[in-house]
C-alpha cells in the first residue's frame with residue numbers, strides 16, 4: 001500500500017533544483033520510502049535520535065568512510081578497473097547528493113555498492129524497497145554524470161553477502177516517484193501523518209519524537225497505543241549543591257570534589273543534566289564536553305532561585321519555535337491553552353486533597369467549591385478572569401493544605417501550615433513548597449528547550465521578568481502531582497525534619513543536608529510510575545513531562561486537534 | 570532501550586592500548602578487577618561501546634569479551650565473591 005503523501009507525483013523529468021534549496025541526501029530517499037513522516041522529521045525539522053540500530057549502522061560504515069581510489073570521468077577511454085571508496089556526487093536535475101560507499105567498474109560501466117549492517121533479509125527481491133530505491137537513486141546520479149549503470153550491489157556486513165539489484169524499469173519508476181515525493185514533502189511545509197499501527201514504528205529511532213500511536217489515539221483511532229515512547233531513562237541528573245564543590249571532567253567521567261577531596265564520579269553516558277546550586281566551580285573543558293554531548297547545565301542560587309541554564313548550540317527545529325511564537329500572539333489560542341492548564345491544575349489539586357486528607361474536619365464543602373472553580377474556569381472569557389479563578393482556587397486549596405500534614409507526636413517538632421507565602425518563605429512548609437516549585441520549573445525549562453521550544457515565551461504567564469513563562473505554564477497541572485505531593489511525602493515520612501531548616505532575618509531555608517534529602521525525595525517522585533489515564537500504559541513522571549512537551553509541539557504544528565492535558569483520576 | 574547488565578573482560582598485549590581501553594571502560598562501567606568491568610548499558614550504549622572498543626583493539630593480539638547477564642532491573646546474578654563484596658551497579662541520580 002502506498003503511504004500517504006506518495007500519491008502526488010511531479011511530472012518527469014524533474015525540474016532543476018534551484019537557488020537556495022539544499023540538495024537532499026540520498027539517505028533521505030530511503031527514509032522517505034520507509035515512512036514519509038520520518039524523512040520530514042529528520043530533514044525539515046532536524047530531529048534526530050540515536051538508537052542501537054543507528055549506532056551499529058554507522059559502525060559498519062566506518063571502514064568505507066575513508067576516501068580511497070579514484071573515479072575517472074566517463075569517456076576517458078581507459079579500460080581500467082575502478083575501485084573508489086567514499087565518493088560524494090550530486091545531481092542538480094535530481095536534486096540529490098549522495099555519498100557512495102564504493103563504486104566498482106570498468107571504463108564507463110560502473111556499479112554502486114552500498115554497505116548495510118546486519119544480515120541479508122530473506123525477502124523476494126533480496127532486499128527491502130527502501131534499500132533498493134536508495135541504491136537505484138545512487139545509480140541515477142551516476143547516470144546523470146554520464147556513466148553507464150545498470151545495476152548495483154547491497155553488501156550486508158553481518159552475513160558478508162552481496163545482493164545484486166538490477167535497475168529495471170519498475171525500480172527506476174519507483175525511485176523516481178520516491179524522489180519527487182520526497183521533494184514535495186520537503187518543500188511542502190506539512191508534516192505527513194504518522195503510520196497507523198505499523199510494525200515499522202517500533203524499529204524507528206524517532207518513535208519517541210514522532211509519537212505515532214499517541215497521535216493516532218488522540219485523533220480518535222480505536223487502538224490502544226503501544227508504549228513505544230516509554231523506556232527507562234538512560235541517564236539521570238547529577239546535582240551538586242555542597243559548599244566548595246568542584247566539577248571536572250576526567251576521561252569519560254565527571255569527578256566531583258568537595259574541599260579538594262574527591263567525593264564521587266559520574267559516568268558521562270549516564271548523566272542527563274548537571275544541576276548546580278550555589279557557588280559550584282565548573283571548569284571550561286568540562287563545560288565544553290557537556291555542551292558537545294548535549295547535556296544541559298542548570299544554575300540555581302543557593303536559596304533555590306533558578307538563574308538559567310547552559311546548552312550547546314540548541315535545538316535546530318525552527319518550525320517548532322515559529323509555531324510556538326505564532327500561537328503565542330493569538331489571543332484565542334492563548335486563552336484556550338491557559339484554560340486547559342488551569343483546569344487541569346485545579347482538578348489535580350482537588351484529587352490530591354481528596355486522597356491525602358488527614359484531619360477529622362469535613363472536606364466535602366471544599367471539594368465541591370473546587371469543582372465549582374473548575375466549571376467557572378471553563379467559562380472564562382479572558383486571561384484576567386482566569387487569573388482570578390485560579391487565585392481563588394489556590395487560596396482555597398492552600399487554606400486546607402495543613403490538613404494533609406500528619407499531626408506530629410511531639411509538639412515542638414511539628415510542621416505547621418496556615419497559609420502560602422513566598423519571597424521569602426517564612427516557615428518550613430512554605431520553604432519546601434518554594435524549593436519544590438523551583439526544582440520543577442527548572443526541570444520543565446530544561447525539558448522544553450531540549451524538545452526544541454523557547455521556554456521563555458508562554459501562553460498564560462507573561463514573558464516578563466526573565467522568567468521561563470512556557471515552563472511555568474506547563475508545570476501548573478504538575479504542581480500538586482509532583483511538587484506538593486513530594487513535600488507531603490518528605491514531611492509525613494520524616495525525611496525532612498524541622499531541624500533541617502535555618503532561619504535568617506525572617507526567611508526560612510533548608511540547610512544543605514535537608515536539601516540533599518529533599519532532592520532525593522523529589523527525584524524519587526519523578527521516577528514514580530503511574531498509569532496514564534488516557535493512553536493506558538505505565539510511565540514515569542520524568543518521561544511524562546517530556547511526553548507532554550512533545551504533545552504540545554504536536555498540537556502547535558497542527559498534528560493534533562488539541563493539547564491533551566494530564567489529569568489524574 | 571532498557572538496560573542490561575554486562576561483565577566485560579579483556580586481554581590486551583600492549584600497555585598503551587590497555588590504558589586507553591581502561592580509560593574508555595571507566596566511562597561505561599564500574600571497575601571490578603584488573604581487566605574486568607561491570608557495566609549497565611542500553612542497547613545503544615552497548616553498540617557504542619563495541620564500536621569504540623573495536624577502534625582501540627588490535628584484532629590479532631587482543632581479546633575482549635562482553636558477557637550479558639540479563640536485564641539490569643531484575644536480574645540477580647548468583648555470584649560467589651571472596652575477599653570483597655560484589656554489588657550490582659546502580660542506576661540512580663547523584664546528589665552531592
Ligand code: SF4
Nearest residue numbers: 035038195201204210
Ligand atoms: S515512528 Fe512510525 S510513523 Fe513515526 S516516523 Fe517512525 S515509522 Fe514513521
